[in-house]
Amino acid sequence: MYFIFEITFSSNKNYISKLIRGYANKTEIEVEIVQTKDKIVMIFNQDDEKLESFLLNMEDLLPASLFLGNANHYFSEEKPSLVAVEQSNLPVNIAPCPSCQKEMFDVSSRRFYYPFTSCNSCGSQHPFLTKYPYIRANTTMKFLVPCSECEKERETNFLRKDYPLISCIECGIGLRMLNQETEHMALNKGDYHNLFKVSAGAISTGKTVLMKTIHGYRKFFYPKPNASSIDKIKFTTNKVDIGLSKPQNTSTKHIENNVALSTLLMANSAGFNKHLMLVEQEFNALLSIERPLLRVATKSDEIKKFYGSSALVKYPDDGMTMLLAAEAVKHGLEYMAYIECSSDEEADFLVDFDMPINTQKDTKLFINQDAKFFISGERIIYPTIAKNEKARVTVAHDLACVPLEEESIIDSFSVFDSVYTSELYVLDAQKNFGNEENNQNKFEQYEASMLSVLAEYEKVGEKAIGVHFDGSLNFLYYNGKKVINAVPAIPFESDNLWEKIRTLRDGSDRLVNNYKKAYPKIWDRLDNLEGDMDVFEVTAITLGLENESFEGISSESLSFLGKGGLQIDTKIKDNRFDNYAFLTSIMSYQLGDVENNYICYSIYESFGDYIGELVPQLCDKVGSNIVVLSGETFANQSLYASIQKTLGAKKPLMNKNFPIGKENAVYGALYL
Structure with missing residues (x-):
């Protein structure tokens, strides 16, 4: 038995x-x-x-x-017959496990306040990887020789048996802290502890700390309206960092002064219910070992003052951030904020280490009741093993799927050595790879995104209707062999915007003139747009939002507490989404003094109605009830709820193990 x-x-x-x-x-x-x-x-x-x-x-x-x-x-009475997944030796990039955390906070441990504590089953391993296979010689840790105690552990400790990155304070990575006058090196347990204690103390007094975490440079500060810190210095480093995170906005100083654009780091879970409105699934996700980014509703007046109705929230996700947060709590801080930035960002203090790291984009998670999916990012998701029957190499968004020995691995392109293949598939927007461009098979994002979903549900080869919504809205048809853009969006170009709106239809010229009188500064800004901008960025500018992006519109929509939205124009002819009609409708409501949060909520409800109207027509036309949704835009509570209302009976499919956003393309391209 x-x-x-x-x-x-x-x-x-x-x-x-x-x-x-x-x-x-x-x-x-x-x-x-x-x-x-x-x-x-x-x-x-x-x-x-x-x-x-x-x-x-x-x-x-x-x-x-x-x-x-x-x-x-x-x-x-009988042993069950089971189909096992492949067991692989891939580096993870998650938070320390309970056992490793216990060591970091045990003063008797060799790893007391050592932020690089990890084991075979946890921690930030991937940032140290330089190439495959994953062994110590192929990591930046190869330059450090384990001490006798670590060597003994590598043979006897069940957590660290043959662990490639084993280290401790005696043989591991050193830390240093600098300000304008002094440099402090951490050489023993007391030094490591004191470094994080001083850092947290500085933040509690209004100073900024630029810290190199295992996920790249982050600038930590205590959020306050129009935050600023005097006497900042610009730190420069002589190290070469591999793939360090870059600022996601043109000015990180602007982010610090506009706290709502930063990430809210909760220092202690005790403050969750005081400051945030969390459902049980969100609470559990923030505390999970994967530590995703979540946009959640705010609760306390002080957090609402900084972030409005919602904030991007994170719980400490690596040893550096975890130890900083532990000391912050001792200084009376329940939370702090950070921005991702480069190594030369201005700050009052710098905490640094000399080991090069290979960072990954943080992963955002979407939760709606029992539904849960990844929006975007690499951490948590990659690297991963992919089924690759054709031994094909695919490349998209600096990720690659590469056959190595008997398995194919999806990971950052930079960790693979030269690869020879007869089949190379490259995203059309990606830079060229290989010696000759004619060796490459180019593909579109929407094709690979739709196939990534069908592949996860083992429905490749079956007819399906798809909706890809990521900046632009496209309705797709998969005939079992090829993805066809059946109802493409009318292309959007942000330059000469007013001329395109003026000639849209009768009366549009009057709207342009009225808008110029009512909102001269916004009119001028929109008249001088530069670069390739999508319709959501332009919409955010039109509404005067601080966060000029899809994220900003999504956040604003969450602050509307009413029911039933306005009808936003989504099409003019042939059922095709028209970006200019969409913007014209929004400007008309602005001129009617409609509140921004009501307009933003209505945007997503109108999209839901439009998609819910068109998809059943396409399903009937092609004789299929398989519906696929892909693209980051679906990660909005209002739109998702509207889609469930209009398409719920068809049980639309979305990615389970891959992001619904652009990072799913490298997997989907295996099935083109």
């Missing part, structure tokens, strides 16, 4: 099953551990006397995870 214990686990990542295997080896219990595509199964001998204690202790050992679900158990 077998005792079967199952835990729902909706990912092919193996850090949880690896942790369980390590613990099973330590306790010498007889158990077979199998990870399938949707669960982790433990098969025990019913009579094993260690069984009860093993399961109880395992509960304390396992971290919270986005992918973990309910557990159940049963008895069986």
Whole structure:
């Protein structure tokens, strides 16, 4: 008789099953551990006397995870037949596990306040990777020789058995702290502790700290209206960093002065219910070992004053940020803010280390009741193993899928050596690869995005209707072989905007003249737009939002608490989305003194109605009820709710393990 214990686990990542295997080896219990595509199964001998204690202790050992679900158990006379997912040796990029956190805060540990503490199943491993395979010689840690205690651990500690990045304060990465006058090096436990204590103290007094975290440079500060800090210095470093995060806005000083554009870092979970309006799923996601970015509703007056009705929120996600937050709590801070920036950003203090790192884009998560999906980003999701029957190489958004020995890995293009392939598929907007452009098969984002969803649900080859919404709105038809843009959006060009609106239809010229009188500064700004801007950026400028992006409109829409929206024009002819009609409608409501949050809410409700009207027509026309949704724009509560209302009966499909945004293309291109 077998005792079967199952835990729902909706990912092919193996850090949880690896942790369980390590613990099973330590306790010498007889158990077979199998990870399938949707669960982790433990098969025990019913009579094993260690069984009860093993399961109880395992509960304390396992971290919270986005992918973990309910557990159940049963008895069986026969061993269950299971299809296991491939077990791979890929570096993760998640928060420290409970065991590693315990070491960081244990004064008797060799890793007390050592921010690079990690093990086989946790921590920021990927930033140190330089190439595959994932061994110490292929990481920037190769320059550090483990001490005798770490060597002993690598042989005996079930958490760090043969761990490539093993290190401690004695043999690991050193930290330094600088201000205008002094430089402080961390050489022992007391130094490491004091460095984070001083950093948190500086932030609590209104100073700024530029800190190199394992996810790149972040500038930390305590948010306050029109925040500014005097006597800042511009730090320059002599190090060469691989792929460091760059500022996402043209001026990080502008972000600091406009706190709403920063990320809110909650220093302690005790402040969640005081400052944020969280549903249980959001609370659990923020505390998960994956540590995603979440946009959540604000609650306290002080946070509303800084961020408005919603904020991008993060819980400490690496050793550096975790230790800083722990000291911030001791200084009375429940939260702080940070911006991602470059190494020469101005700040009062600099905390730095000399090890090069290869950063990944943070991953945003969307939650609506029981629905949960990744919006964008690389961390948490990549690297991953991909099924690649054709041994094809695909490239999109600086990510690549490359066959290595018997498996194909999707990861940053920079970690792969030269690859020779007979099939190279490259996103049309991506720079050229290879010696000759004619060796490349170019593809569009919407094609690969739709196929990435169909592949996840094993529906490649079946007819389907798709909606790709990412800056522009396109309705797609997949005939089982090829993705066709059946109802493309009318192209949008932001230059000469007023002339295009003026000639849109009868009366449009009067709207332009009236708008110029009512909003001369915005009119002038829109008359001098530069660069390739999408309709959401232009809409945010039109509405005068601080965050001039889709994110800004989405955030503003969340502050509307009413029901029922205005009708925003989404089309003029042939059922095609018309960007200029859309903008004209918004300007008309502005002239009618309609509140911005009502307009933003109405934008998404109108899109939902439009999509809900057109998709069933296309389904009937092609004889298919498979509907695919892709693109970041769907990550909006108002639009998602509207889509569920209009298309819910068709149960539209969206990415499960990959982002719904552009980073899914590298996977979808395998099926072109």
